[in-house]
Amino acid sequence: MDYKTPFGVKIDLETGVIPGANKLVRRLSDMRGYFLDEKAYEELLKEDPIVYEVYAIEQEEKEGDLNFATTVLYPGKVGKEFFFTKGHYHAKADRAEIYCGIKGRGGMLLQTPEGEAKWIPMEPGTVVYVPPYWAHRTVNTGNEPFIFLAIYPADAGHDYGSIKEKGFSKIVIEEDGEVKVVDNPRWKL
Ligand SMILES: O=C(CO)[C@@H](O)[C@H](O)[C@H](O)COP(=O)(O)O
Numbered sequence: 001m002d003y004k005t006p007f008g009v010k011i012d013l014e015t016g017v018i019p020g021a022n023k024l025v026r027r028l029s030d031m032r033g034y035f036l037d038e039k040a041y042e043e044l045l046k047e048d049p050i051v052y053e054v055y056a057i058e059q060e061e062k063e064g065d066l067n068f069a070t071t072v073l074y075p076g077k078v079g080k081e082f083f084f085t086k087g088h089y090h091a092k093a094d095r096a097e098i099y100c101g102i103k104g105r106g107g108m109l110l111q112t113p114e115g116e117a118k119w120i121p122m123e124p125g126t127v128v129y130v131p132p133y134w135a136h137r138t139v140n141t142g143n144e145p146f147i148f149l150a151i152y153p154a155d156a157g158h159d160y161g162s163i164k165e166k167g168f169s170k171i172v173i174e175e176d177g178e179v180k181v182v183d184n185p186r187w188k189l
């Protein structure tokens, strides 16, 4: 039997960086069409801020193995809408996932293919169970980077298509100084 070698890595809990990980950067320009307020999007695009970074340690796409990744989701808004990750179903839709909050504040929007949505607030120490078949997107509702760890099956993959096209049935906005989870006016099943 050809065994793989176990290893440990230390996540920098202040910055979210995992040494040796693959780094992915998502700027606002990578997220055209994702935010509701198109005028505010075009305006902020002049700066093209980084919306989030992912540090991933990934294995071959094989059943039984695990990947893990930190995400550093920066604070900011497009119009009233807080910065968020693109959000996805898993390509193998029945693959579950675990998230754990490390730093900052935010939450996760989850949604079934039928459009049932759920919002789970997250802070350092919050563990979120993402069940099979639920799309998931994280949102930074604070004013510092929101950092979390995700652990997911190595063969889960990402399916961005349907969320990119239709979004989530809920959006997370700031209104009158409050965080509100409200119906997405552009949502259709
Ligand atoms: O859920 C996972 C992996 O299954 C996270 O590691 C996200 O991939 C990351 O938070 C970025 O979000 P997306 O751009 O992939 O939606």
Ligand SMILES: [Fe+2]
Pocket (backbone or CB within 6 Å): 088, 090, 097, 136, 152
């Ligand atoms: Fe995922």
